[in-house]
Amino acid sequence: MIYDYKIKDAKGNVVSMEKYKGKVLLIVNTATGCGFTPQYEGLQKLYDKFKDKGLEILDFPCNQFFEQAPGSNDEIVSFCSLNYGTTFETFGKVDVNGENADELYKFLKQEAPSANEDEASNGLYDKLANLGFKTSGDDIKWNFTKFLVDRNGKVVGRFAPTYEPEKLENIIEDLL
8 A cells, every 4th residue: 555655755854655645646756857847837736726625746856767857855846946836745866667666666656557648749658768768567667757646545547758737637636
């Protein structure tokens, strides 16, 4: 169950996922230097609209994809706050793939091994494969992969990086 996991916030403090029991969660691996970085704006709009109804967005910077999340945790938090006005929680950097993958991400990938694709993907995975990235199996393919978790802690969906946050609005509303 998702509530069994512990994660580290941007200051290095251990946070139990129990803290989010009864909330709808949108868990996103992010990067500050990625072509999808402007999605922070859409994530913040979702958070502003639904935080009072029980939505939490959990931001996990990841530097595994072309090192697009450089800097310290504090620098990442500052960047997001200054450039996108983010107020949802940013956690410490994590690995989402490989032997050092965070346990929470191992669980998320097990529960939702493939992503709902978006018509705007324009061959993204083919391009990534040509660059040497693994694009098959349950690995996270790129930054801004999104996992949606219902109020009971069940992973209800995984969404590709190209799936814009705004397109999740109706799904989130139904879960709230």
